[in-house]
Amino acid sequence: MSDAPAFDILDGPHPDAETVLLSAGLGGTAGYWAPQLDALRTRYRVVTYDQAGTGRARRPLPADHSIAAMADEACAVLDASRTPAAHFVGHALGGLVGLALATRAPERLLSLCVVNGWAKAAAHTRRCFDMRLALLRHEGPSAYVRAQPIFLFPADWLERNADRAAHEEAHGLAGFQGAETLQARIAALLAFDAGPDLARLSLPTLIVASRDDVLVPSAMSEALAASIPGARLELFPWGGHAINVTQPDPFNTLLLECLGST
Template structure:
Protein backbone atom coordinates (compact mmCIF):
# COMPACT_ATOMS: atom_id res chain seq x y z
CA UNK A 1 0.00 0.00 0.00
CA UNK A 2 1.37 3.44 -0.86
CA UNK A 3 2.39 5.68 2.03
CA UNK A 4 3.90 9.16 2.21
CA UNK A 5 4.69 11.18 5.34
CA UNK A 6 3.29 8.29 7.36
CA UNK A 7 -0.10 8.51 5.63
CA UNK A 8 -1.79 5.98 3.38
CA UNK A 9 -2.95 7.57 0.14
CA UNK A 10 -4.55 6.67 -3.18
CA UNK A 11 -4.91 8.58 -6.46
CA UNK A 12 -8.02 8.54 -8.66
CA UNK A 13 -8.94 10.30 -11.87
CA UNK A 14 -6.98 11.76 -14.80
CA UNK A 15 -3.35 12.59 -14.12
CA UNK A 16 -3.69 15.94 -15.88
CA UNK A 17 -6.65 17.05 -13.76
CA UNK A 18 -6.61 19.73 -11.08
CA UNK A 19 -5.91 18.15 -7.70
CA UNK A 20 -8.68 17.66 -5.16
CA UNK A 21 -7.68 16.32 -1.75
CA UNK A 22 -10.57 14.67 0.09
CA UNK A 23 -10.29 14.67 3.88
CA UNK A 24 -12.71 12.53 5.90
CA UNK A 25 -14.40 13.21 9.22
CA UNK A 26 -13.84 11.72 12.67
CA UNK A 27 -13.43 8.16 11.36
CA UNK A 28 -10.55 9.39 9.21
CA UNK A 29 -10.88 6.83 6.39
CA UNK A 30 -10.42 7.84 2.77
CA UNK A 31 -12.98 5.18 1.84
CA UNK A 32 -15.65 7.51 3.27
CA UNK A 33 -15.64 9.30 -0.10
CA UNK A 34 -16.36 6.22 -2.23
CA UNK A 35 -19.81 7.48 -3.24
CA UNK A 36 -18.32 10.71 -4.58
CA UNK A 37 -15.51 9.35 -6.72
CA UNK A 38 -17.57 8.73 -9.89
CA UNK A 39 -18.61 12.39 -10.20
CA UNK A 40 -15.38 14.02 -9.02
CA UNK A 41 -12.96 11.87 -11.02
CA UNK A 42 -14.55 12.71 -14.37
CA UNK A 43 -12.45 15.84 -14.45
CA UNK A 44 -10.32 16.11 -11.31
CA UNK A 45 -7.28 14.29 -9.99
CA UNK A 46 -8.54 13.09 -6.61
CA UNK A 47 -6.27 12.23 -3.70
CA UNK A 48 -7.69 10.13 -0.87
CA UNK A 49 -5.85 9.51 2.38
CA UNK A 50 -6.43 8.12 5.86
CA UNK A 51 -5.91 10.49 8.78
CA UNK A 52 -2.93 9.81 11.01
CA UNK A 53 -3.89 7.45 13.82
CA UNK A 54 -6.64 5.80 11.76
CA UNK A 55 -7.15 3.30 8.95
CA UNK A 56 -4.06 2.32 7.01
CA UNK A 57 -1.95 5.31 8.09
CA UNK A 58 0.51 5.31 10.99
CA UNK A 59 -1.39 4.52 14.17
CA UNK A 60 0.95 6.56 16.36
CA UNK A 61 -0.66 9.93 17.07
CA UNK A 62 1.82 12.25 18.79
CA UNK A 63 -0.41 15.28 18.21
CA UNK A 64 -4.18 14.93 17.76
CA UNK A 65 -4.91 18.65 17.29
CA UNK A 66 -6.74 20.07 14.29
CA UNK A 67 -3.59 22.04 13.49
CA UNK A 68 -1.68 18.75 13.28
CA UNK A 69 -4.36 17.39 10.93
CA UNK A 70 -3.74 20.44 8.73
CA UNK A 71 0.01 19.88 8.89
CA UNK A 72 -0.52 16.30 7.72
CA UNK A 73 -2.34 17.51 4.59
CA UNK A 74 0.55 19.84 3.87
CA UNK A 75 3.12 17.10 4.53
CA UNK A 76 1.31 14.78 2.15
CA UNK A 77 1.27 17.49 -0.54
CA UNK A 78 5.00 18.05 -0.06
CA UNK A 79 5.81 14.35 -0.19
CA UNK A 80 3.81 13.85 -3.39
CA UNK A 81 4.99 17.03 -5.11
CA UNK A 82 1.58 18.72 -5.11
CA UNK A 83 2.19 22.46 -5.33
CA UNK A 84 -1.44 23.56 -5.01
CA UNK A 85 -4.78 21.85 -4.47
CA UNK A 86 -8.37 22.27 -3.43
CA UNK A 87 -9.23 20.49 -0.19
CA UNK A 88 -12.73 19.10 0.30
CA UNK A 89 -13.14 18.20 3.94
CA UNK A 90 -16.04 16.68 5.85
CA UNK A 91 -16.46 17.70 9.51
CA UNK A 92 -13.03 16.94 11.03
CA UNK A 93 -11.53 17.10 7.55
CA UNK A 94 -13.38 20.37 6.98
CA UNK A 95 -11.97 22.09 10.04
CA UNK A 96 -8.51 20.72 9.18
CA UNK A 97 -8.88 22.35 5.75
CA UNK A 98 -9.90 25.64 7.40
CA UNK A 99 -6.87 25.47 9.68
CA UNK A 100 -4.67 24.84 6.63
CA UNK A 101 -6.21 27.80 4.80
CA UNK A 102 -5.10 30.06 7.64
CA UNK A 103 -1.50 28.88 7.63
CA UNK A 104 -0.72 27.96 3.99
CA UNK A 105 -2.76 30.26 1.75
CA UNK A 106 -0.26 29.91 -1.09
CA UNK A 107 -0.80 26.14 -1.30
CA UNK A 108 -4.59 26.14 -1.69
CA UNK A 109 -6.79 27.03 -4.63
CA UNK A 110 -9.94 26.78 -2.50
CA UNK A 111 -11.60 24.89 0.34
CA UNK A 112 -14.94 23.11 0.49
CA UNK A 113 -15.87 22.63 4.17
CA UNK A 114 -18.76 20.17 4.50
CA UNK A 115 -20.80 20.25 7.72
CA UNK A 116 -17.90 21.90 9.49
CA UNK A 117 -17.78 24.73 12.03
CA UNK A 118 -15.83 27.82 13.04
CA UNK A 119 -16.21 27.45 16.79
CA UNK A 120 -17.66 24.92 19.24
CA UNK A 121 -21.45 24.66 19.30
CA UNK A 122 -23.39 23.57 22.39
CA UNK A 123 -25.42 21.02 20.46
CA UNK A 124 -22.56 19.13 18.86
CA UNK A 125 -20.57 19.27 22.09
CA UNK A 126 -23.49 17.49 23.77
CA UNK A 127 -23.54 14.94 20.93
CA UNK A 128 -19.82 14.32 21.41
CA UNK A 129 -20.39 13.85 25.16
CA UNK A 130 -23.06 11.24 24.46
CA UNK A 131 -20.88 9.41 21.96
CA UNK A 132 -17.99 9.37 24.43
CA UNK A 133 -20.29 8.03 27.15
CA UNK A 134 -21.33 5.19 24.83
CA UNK A 135 -17.71 4.41 24.04
CA UNK A 136 -16.62 4.43 27.67
CA UNK A 137 -19.63 2.79 29.29
CA UNK A 138 -21.04 0.48 26.61
CA UNK A 139 -17.99 -0.33 24.52
CA UNK A 140 -16.73 0.03 20.98
CA UNK A 141 -19.44 -2.04 19.29
CA UNK A 142 -22.25 0.03 20.86
CA UNK A 143 -20.44 3.23 19.90
CA UNK A 144 -20.19 2.12 16.28
CA UNK A 145 -23.78 0.85 16.09
CA UNK A 146 -25.06 4.20 17.40
CA UNK A 147 -22.91 6.24 15.02
CA UNK A 148 -25.40 6.23 12.09
CA UNK A 149 -27.97 7.99 14.29
CA UNK A 150 -25.74 11.06 14.23
CA UNK A 151 -24.70 10.76 10.59
CA UNK A 152 -27.76 9.89 8.52
CA UNK A 153 -31.49 10.71 8.23
CA UNK A 154 -33.86 8.12 9.70
CA UNK A 155 -35.37 7.05 6.37
CA UNK A 156 -31.93 6.51 4.86
CA UNK A 157 -30.86 4.43 7.87
CA UNK A 158 -33.97 2.27 7.55
CA UNK A 159 -33.32 1.67 3.85
CA UNK A 160 -29.62 0.87 4.37
CA UNK A 161 -29.48 -1.18 7.57
CA UNK A 162 -27.66 -4.11 5.95
CA UNK A 163 -25.05 -1.77 4.46
CA UNK A 164 -24.58 -0.04 7.82
CA UNK A 165 -24.19 -3.36 9.64
CA UNK A 166 -21.47 -4.37 7.18
CA UNK A 167 -19.74 -1.02 7.63
CA UNK A 168 -19.90 -1.35 11.42
CA UNK A 169 -18.20 -4.74 11.21
CA UNK A 170 -15.39 -3.29 9.08
CA UNK A 171 -15.05 -0.31 11.40
CA UNK A 172 -14.85 -2.60 14.42
CA UNK A 173 -12.05 -4.59 12.81
CA UNK A 174 -10.13 -1.40 12.02
CA UNK A 175 -11.01 0.58 15.15
CA UNK A 176 -8.09 2.88 16.06
CA UNK A 177 -8.53 2.53 19.81
CA UNK A 178 -10.47 4.42 22.45
CA UNK A 179 -7.62 6.76 23.34
CA UNK A 180 -7.19 7.90 19.74
CA UNK A 181 -10.91 8.49 19.28
CA UNK A 182 -11.16 10.40 22.55
CA UNK A 183 -8.18 12.59 21.65
CA UNK A 184 -9.57 13.34 18.21
CA UNK A 185 -12.96 14.28 19.64
CA UNK A 186 -11.28 16.55 22.21
CA UNK A 187 -9.37 18.27 19.40
CA UNK A 188 -12.55 18.87 17.40
CA UNK A 189 -14.35 20.23 20.47
CA UNK A 190 -11.49 22.67 21.07
CA UNK A 191 -11.26 24.01 17.51
CA UNK A 192 -12.19 27.70 17.43
CA UNK A 193 -11.37 30.17 14.65
CA UNK A 194 -14.58 32.13 14.96
CA UNK A 195 -12.67 35.38 15.42
CA UNK A 196 -10.43 34.82 12.39
CA UNK A 197 -12.91 34.72 9.50
CA UNK A 198 -11.49 37.94 8.03
CA UNK A 199 -8.07 36.28 7.75
CA UNK A 200 -9.11 33.74 5.10
CA UNK A 201 -7.50 34.60 1.76
CA UNK A 202 -8.67 31.64 -0.33
CA UNK A 203 -12.24 30.96 -1.49
CA UNK A 204 -14.08 29.00 1.20
CA UNK A 205 -17.30 27.24 0.23
CA UNK A 206 -19.14 26.16 3.38
CA UNK A 207 -21.67 23.45 2.57
CA UNK A 208 -24.10 22.20 5.20
CA UNK A 209 -27.24 20.09 5.43
CA UNK A 210 -30.27 21.60 7.09
CA UNK A 211 -31.20 18.25 8.67
CA UNK A 212 -27.71 17.56 10.07
CA UNK A 213 -28.30 15.94 13.47
CA UNK A 214 -24.73 16.53 14.64
CA UNK A 215 -23.52 19.94 13.42
CA UNK A 216 -26.21 22.64 13.08
CA UNK A 217 -26.13 24.47 9.76
CA UNK A 218 -25.80 27.81 11.56
CA UNK A 219 -22.24 26.85 12.49
CA UNK A 220 -21.06 28.19 9.11
CA UNK A 221 -23.22 31.33 8.91
CA UNK A 222 -20.17 33.58 9.25
CA UNK A 223 -19.07 32.54 5.75
CA UNK A 224 -21.90 34.52 4.16
CA UNK A 225 -19.53 37.45 3.76
CA UNK A 226 -16.48 35.55 2.55
CA UNK A 227 -15.18 34.67 -0.90
CA UNK A 228 -16.86 31.42 -1.89
CA UNK A 229 -19.97 31.67 0.24
CA UNK A 230 -22.45 29.16 1.58
CA UNK A 231 -24.56 26.32 0.24
CA UNK A 232 -27.30 24.57 2.22
CA UNK A 233 -28.63 21.18 1.19
CA UNK A 234 -32.20 20.71 2.34
CA UNK A 235 -31.69 17.02 3.13
CA UNK A 236 -28.88 14.56 3.55
CA UNK A 237 -27.91 14.63 7.21
CA UNK A 238 -24.39 14.99 8.53
CA UNK A 239 -23.00 12.60 5.91
CA UNK A 240 -24.88 14.36 3.10
CA UNK A 241 -22.23 13.49 0.52
CA UNK A 242 -23.00 9.80 1.15
CA UNK A 243 -26.78 10.00 1.27
CA UNK A 244 -27.21 12.54 -1.55
CA UNK A 245 -24.10 12.15 -3.74
CA UNK A 246 -25.63 13.66 -6.89
CA UNK A 247 -26.90 16.78 -5.15
CA UNK A 248 -23.59 17.08 -3.32
CA UNK A 249 -21.70 16.83 -6.61
CA UNK A 250 -23.86 19.59 -8.12
CA UNK A 251 -23.00 21.99 -5.31
CA UNK A 252 -19.31 21.17 -5.37
CA UNK A 253 -18.87 21.21 -9.15
CA UNK A 254 -20.73 24.51 -9.47
CA UNK A 255 -18.44 26.06 -6.88
CA UNK A 256 -15.27 24.63 -8.40
CA UNK A 257 -16.28 25.70 -11.90
CA UNK A 258 -17.76 29.11 -11.21
CA UNK A 259 -17.40 29.90 -7.51
CA UNK A 260 -21.18 29.99 -7.30
CA UNK A 261 -23.67 27.64 -5.76
CA UNK A 262 -27.19 26.51 -6.71
CA UNK A 263 -30.24 27.80 -4.90
CA UNK A 264 -31.60 25.51 -2.22
Protein backbone atom coordinates (compact mmCIF):
# COMPACT_ATOMS: atom_id res chain seq x y z
CA MET A 1 0.00 0.00 0.00
CA SER A 2 1.23 3.51 -0.81
CA ASP A 3 2.85 5.65 1.90
CA ALA A 4 1.08 8.74 0.54
CA PRO A 5 -1.20 10.42 3.11
CA ALA A 6 -4.86 9.33 2.99
CA PHE A 7 -6.76 12.57 3.49
CA ASP A 8 -10.06 14.27 2.72
CA ILE A 9 -10.86 17.93 2.08
CA LEU A 10 -14.15 19.66 2.82
CA ASP A 11 -14.28 23.04 1.13
CA GLY A 12 -15.16 26.04 3.25
CA PRO A 13 -17.71 28.76 2.58
CA HIS A 14 -15.30 30.71 0.33
CA PRO A 15 -11.95 30.10 -1.41
CA ASP A 16 -9.98 32.11 1.14
CA ALA A 17 -11.31 30.24 4.19
CA GLU A 18 -8.62 29.18 6.65
CA THR A 19 -7.99 25.45 7.05
CA VAL A 20 -8.58 23.29 10.11
CA LEU A 21 -6.59 20.05 10.23
CA LEU A 22 -8.17 17.37 12.44
CA SER A 23 -6.02 14.59 13.92
CA ALA A 24 -7.66 11.62 15.64
CA GLY A 25 -6.48 9.71 18.70
CA LEU A 26 -5.37 6.09 18.94
CA GLY A 27 -8.03 4.91 16.48
CA GLY A 28 -6.31 7.13 13.94
CA THR A 29 -9.04 7.50 11.32
CA ALA A 30 -10.65 10.59 9.84
CA GLY A 31 -14.14 9.33 10.68
CA TYR A 32 -13.66 10.09 14.37
CA TRP A 33 -14.37 13.76 13.67
CA ALA A 34 -17.79 13.29 12.04
CA PRO A 35 -19.60 15.24 14.84
CA GLN A 36 -17.48 18.34 14.06
CA LEU A 37 -17.56 18.49 10.27
CA ASP A 38 -20.85 20.27 9.61
CA ALA A 39 -20.12 22.95 12.20
CA LEU A 40 -16.55 23.59 11.05
CA ARG A 41 -17.22 23.74 7.32
CA THR A 42 -19.59 26.68 7.77
CA ARG A 43 -16.50 28.82 8.39
CA TYR A 44 -13.43 26.78 7.47
CA ARG A 45 -11.88 24.48 4.94
CA VAL A 46 -11.47 21.16 6.77
CA VAL A 47 -8.82 18.50 6.22
CA THR A 48 -9.05 15.09 7.88
CA TYR A 49 -6.73 12.12 7.44
CA ASP A 50 -6.10 8.50 8.36
CA GLN A 51 -2.87 8.17 10.30
CA ALA A 52 -0.19 5.73 9.15
CA GLY A 53 -1.17 2.18 10.04
CA THR A 54 -4.90 2.91 10.26
CA GLY A 55 -7.91 3.08 7.95
CA ARG A 56 -6.97 3.66 4.33
CA ALA A 57 -3.33 4.06 5.38
CA ARG A 58 -2.96 0.58 6.90
CA ARG A 59 0.58 -0.70 6.57
CA PRO A 60 3.30 -2.09 8.85
CA LEU A 61 4.93 0.50 11.08
CA PRO A 62 8.62 0.60 12.00
CA ALA A 63 9.64 -0.60 15.45
CA ASP A 64 10.77 2.93 16.34
CA HIS A 65 7.52 4.60 15.30
CA SER A 66 7.11 7.85 17.22
CA ILE A 67 5.00 10.92 17.77
CA ALA A 68 7.71 12.87 15.94
CA ALA A 69 7.15 10.65 12.88
CA MET A 70 3.42 11.31 13.17
CA ALA A 71 4.12 15.06 13.25
CA ASP A 72 6.13 14.68 10.05
CA GLU A 73 3.16 12.80 8.59
CA ALA A 74 0.85 15.69 9.52
CA CYS A 75 3.23 18.03 7.67
CA ALA A 76 3.00 15.72 4.66
CA VAL A 77 -0.80 15.97 4.82
CA LEU A 78 -0.54 19.77 4.84
CA ASP A 79 1.78 19.62 1.84
CA ALA A 80 -0.38 17.15 -0.08
CA SER A 81 -3.51 19.19 0.59
CA ARG A 82 -1.73 22.40 -0.45
CA THR A 83 -2.14 23.97 2.97
CA PRO A 84 0.62 26.41 3.94
CA ALA A 85 -0.65 26.65 7.52
CA ALA A 86 -3.67 25.41 9.45
CA HIS A 87 -5.47 25.42 12.75
CA PHE A 88 -4.63 22.04 14.30
CA VAL A 89 -7.14 20.14 16.43
CA GLY A 90 -5.97 16.85 17.93
CA HIS A 91 -7.63 14.36 20.24
CA ALA A 92 -5.42 12.49 22.76
CA LEU A 93 -2.65 10.95 20.60
CA GLY A 94 -3.62 13.45 17.90
CA GLY A 95 -3.07 16.23 20.41
CA LEU A 96 0.45 14.94 21.05
CA VAL A 97 1.02 15.09 17.31
CA GLY A 98 -0.04 18.73 17.41
CA LEU A 99 2.34 19.49 20.28
CA ALA A 100 5.21 17.86 18.39
CA LEU A 101 4.33 19.69 15.19
CA ALA A 102 4.16 23.00 17.05
CA THR A 103 7.75 22.56 18.20
CA ARG A 104 9.10 21.05 14.95
CA ALA A 105 7.36 23.31 12.41
CA PRO A 106 5.53 26.15 14.19
CA GLU A 107 5.16 28.08 10.92
CA ARG A 108 2.67 25.43 9.73
CA LEU A 109 0.19 26.15 12.53
CA LEU A 110 -2.21 29.04 13.00
CA SER A 111 -3.39 27.70 16.35
CA LEU A 112 -3.43 24.48 18.36
CA CYS A 113 -6.24 22.69 20.19
CA VAL A 114 -5.44 19.61 22.30
CA VAL A 115 -8.40 17.54 23.53
CA ASN A 116 -7.82 15.25 26.53
CA GLY A 117 -4.07 15.19 25.92
CA TRP A 118 -0.95 15.38 28.02
CA ALA A 119 2.69 16.45 28.09
CA LYS A 120 3.78 13.08 29.52
CA ALA A 121 1.57 10.08 30.21
CA ALA A 122 0.43 9.80 33.82
CA ALA A 123 0.88 6.61 35.83
CA HIS A 124 -2.90 6.07 35.71
CA THR A 125 -2.94 6.39 31.92
CA ARG A 126 -0.06 3.91 31.66
CA ARG A 127 -1.99 1.47 33.86
CA CYS A 128 -5.01 1.76 31.58
CA PHE A 129 -2.95 1.05 28.48
CA ASP A 130 -1.21 -1.86 30.23
CA MET A 131 -4.61 -3.43 30.85
CA ARG A 132 -5.79 -2.77 27.30
CA LEU A 133 -2.64 -4.35 25.90
CA ALA A 134 -3.06 -7.34 28.22
CA LEU A 135 -6.57 -7.83 26.81
CA LEU A 136 -5.22 -7.63 23.29
CA ARG A 137 -2.39 -10.09 23.89
CA HIS A 138 -4.29 -12.66 25.91
CA GLU A 139 -7.89 -12.36 24.69
CA GLY A 140 -7.45 -10.95 21.19
CA PRO A 141 -8.80 -8.04 19.12
CA SER A 142 -12.47 -8.77 19.85
CA ALA A 143 -11.98 -8.34 23.61
CA TYR A 144 -9.85 -5.24 23.07
CA VAL A 145 -12.46 -3.56 20.87
CA ARG A 146 -15.32 -4.58 23.17
CA ALA A 147 -13.58 -2.99 26.17
CA GLN A 148 -12.68 0.21 24.33
CA PRO A 149 -15.95 2.11 25.03
CA ILE A 150 -15.29 1.78 28.78
CA PHE A 151 -12.27 4.04 28.34
CA LEU A 152 -13.91 6.44 25.87
CA PHE A 153 -17.43 7.17 27.12
CA PRO A 154 -19.24 7.85 30.41
CA ALA A 155 -21.28 4.90 31.68
CA ASP A 156 -24.58 6.79 31.49
CA TRP A 157 -23.89 7.82 27.88
CA LEU A 158 -23.18 4.19 26.99
CA GLU A 159 -26.43 3.13 28.63
CA ARG A 160 -28.39 5.62 26.53
CA ASN A 161 -26.48 4.78 23.35
CA ALA A 162 -26.20 1.00 23.54
CA ASP A 163 -27.14 0.46 19.88
CA ARG A 164 -24.64 3.05 18.70
CA ALA A 165 -21.91 1.51 20.85
CA ALA A 166 -22.66 -1.93 19.42
CA HIS A 167 -22.47 -0.54 15.88
CA GLU A 168 -19.15 1.17 16.60
CA GLU A 169 -17.82 -2.03 18.17
CA ALA A 170 -18.63 -3.97 15.00
CA HIS A 171 -17.12 -1.22 12.86
CA GLY A 172 -14.00 -1.08 15.03
CA LEU A 173 -13.44 -4.81 14.79
CA ALA A 174 -13.97 -4.85 11.02
CA GLY A 175 -11.41 -2.05 10.59
CA PHE A 176 -9.05 -3.17 13.35
CA GLN A 177 -5.59 -1.73 12.67
CA GLY A 178 -3.76 -4.88 13.73
CA ALA A 179 -2.12 -5.90 16.99
CA GLU A 180 1.45 -5.00 15.98
CA THR A 181 0.38 -1.61 14.64
CA LEU A 182 -1.63 -0.85 17.76
CA GLN A 183 1.22 -1.84 20.05
CA ALA A 184 3.63 0.39 18.11
CA ARG A 185 1.26 3.36 18.33
CA ILE A 186 0.67 2.87 22.05
CA ALA A 187 4.42 2.60 22.64
CA ALA A 188 4.87 5.89 20.76
CA LEU A 189 2.31 7.79 22.82
CA LEU A 190 3.64 6.41 26.10
CA ALA A 191 7.21 7.38 25.16
CA PHE A 192 6.23 10.94 24.26
CA ASP A 193 7.42 13.71 26.58
CA ALA A 194 6.88 17.30 25.50
CA GLY A 195 9.04 18.44 28.42
CA PRO A 196 10.77 21.81 28.16
CA ASP A 197 9.59 22.35 24.58
CA LEU A 198 6.23 23.56 25.86
CA ALA A 199 7.65 26.78 27.29
CA ARG A 200 8.79 27.75 23.79
CA LEU A 201 5.35 27.57 22.20
CA SER A 202 3.98 30.93 21.18
CA LEU A 203 0.86 30.16 19.17
CA PRO A 204 -2.78 30.47 20.34
CA THR A 205 -3.50 27.25 22.24
CA LEU A 206 -6.70 25.74 23.60
CA ILE A 207 -6.60 22.77 25.98
CA VAL A 208 -9.92 20.94 26.42
CA ALA A 209 -10.54 18.18 28.96
CA SER A 210 -13.32 16.33 30.72
CA ARG A 211 -13.22 15.83 34.48
CA ASP A 212 -14.72 12.34 34.18
CA ASP A 213 -12.18 11.04 31.64
CA VAL A 214 -11.22 7.59 33.00
CA LEU A 215 -8.24 7.22 30.65
CA VAL A 216 -6.50 10.60 30.95
CA PRO A 217 -6.94 12.43 34.28
CA SER A 218 -8.01 16.02 33.72
CA ALA A 219 -5.07 17.08 35.93
CA MET A 220 -2.84 16.19 32.99
CA SER A 221 -4.60 18.76 30.82
CA GLU A 222 -4.38 21.32 33.61
CA ALA A 223 -0.63 20.74 33.87
CA LEU A 224 -0.28 20.90 30.09
CA ALA A 225 -2.10 24.23 29.91
CA ALA A 226 0.01 25.64 32.75
CA SER A 227 3.18 24.76 30.83
CA ILE A 228 2.24 26.58 27.61
CA PRO A 229 2.46 30.38 27.69
CA GLY A 230 -0.98 31.95 27.27
CA ALA A 231 -2.82 28.65 26.82
CA ARG A 232 -6.55 28.62 27.49
CA LEU A 233 -7.95 25.72 29.53
CA GLU A 234 -11.58 24.57 29.29
CA LEU A 235 -12.78 21.75 31.55
CA PHE A 236 -16.09 19.99 30.91
CA PRO A 237 -17.68 18.42 34.01
CA TRP A 238 -18.99 15.46 31.98
CA GLY A 239 -18.28 13.80 28.67
CA GLY A 240 -15.53 11.24 29.14
CA HIS A 241 -12.48 10.78 26.97
CA ALA A 242 -14.38 11.27 23.70
CA ILE A 243 -15.86 14.61 24.76
CA ASN A 244 -16.30 15.83 21.18
CA VAL A 245 -18.56 12.80 20.53
CA THR A 246 -20.60 12.84 23.73
CA GLN A 247 -20.92 16.66 23.89
CA PRO A 248 -20.71 17.71 20.24
CA ASP A 249 -22.76 20.91 20.41
CA PRO A 250 -20.98 22.62 23.33
CA PHE A 251 -17.65 21.33 22.08
CA ASN A 252 -18.25 22.70 18.59
CA THR A 253 -19.42 26.04 19.99
CA LEU A 254 -16.27 26.34 22.09
CA LEU A 255 -14.02 25.31 19.23
CA LEU A 256 -15.53 27.78 16.76
CA GLU A 257 -15.36 30.58 19.31
CA CYS A 258 -11.67 29.91 20.00
CA LEU A 259 -10.77 29.51 16.35
CA GLY A 260 -12.55 32.76 15.54
CA SER A 261 -10.70 34.62 18.28
CA THR A 262 -7.32 33.84 16.73
